[in-house]
Amino acid sequence: MRKKSLYFGLFMMLGFFMACKEDALPKPTAQLRLDYQMANYMDFDSPCPFNFDYNTDTKVKVKEDCAVTIEYPKMKATVYLTYRKVNNNIDILLKDAQKLTYEHVIKADDIVETPFINTKDKVYGMFYQVGGNAASNTQFYLTDSIQHFVTGSVYFYSKPNFDSIMPASSYIKDDMQTLMETMRWKK
Template identity: 65%
Template sequence: MLKKTIAFAAVLSIVFMTFGCKEDVLPKPSGYLRLDYHEAKYMAFENQCPFTFEMNADAVIKGEKDCGFTITYPKMKATIYLTYKPVNQDINTLLRDAQKLTYEHVIKADDILEQPFLNPNKKVYGMFYQVEGNAATNSQFYVTDSTKHFVTGSVYFYAKPNFDSIMPAASYIKNDMQRLMETLKWK
């Protein structure tokens, strides 16, 4: 009887060890830090250039040559680059160059959404581009009065393009760029 009890206990132990403790080990999925940003406050920006606009009060603006600007977001490691060019009866070339700059990102982009912008009261017309995917820039725009002035803007992050990880910051800055575009006035 003792032999049967020992044999039964041995078989039972083997069964428990084989089936009882087996767990499927699954790797944890990659996660990203949740980034929340406070509500943007805007201020008017004006200098000797032939246009004015509103920008995020937390951003840092630096003038470049020929009425170009960099608007930096130090906490997000991002910069909006603004470029001004006089039209000089060459609006078609300026439009073609602005569109070409956006569509150079089509290789890495999943989609490029175009949003026309029209403000006939201020004579500001343009296009806002939202570039989706792992492209170098996520938002670009151009505005013009079609006779004298032409302004382009694009945002770049100082990080490897990974849209999932920078999406909160990209969305925040996209809203700032749209605000800049909507509040732009010619002098």
């Protein structure tokens, strides 16, 4: 009899502990929310044959050959601008700019081209948005077709993972579009 009451007691205690246990629920995946303040733009009067507006939260550096870097320290990204003079080589410059963009086609989901035309300031070009985990997801080129040719691309200091960098990428894309829209050639 004693054995039966011992087994019954153990059975009840085990049932009590199991009944009080909460069901395990999976935790929802956390997503980092990155909000950036509204951009303020200022004219960049460069020593090069062009000017443009830039985001005041960035650091702009110019090398002697008019290679410009626009650094985003908070986002760990840099926009690289390269300047070339046009000397009857516009076809080669255009092919090189397009080749640079389409080298990302291996990792890209898609590439969206948006033509840019500013007849008032004689600035023409193409804006590229590269979808997916490409190394550079925003690129462009600008030219007057006679003297000046500028290419631009953004690179992040991390392994390409578009889902992770999407808010920063979108913010910088807007800055690059502003740069294109405000580009002016010096006379």
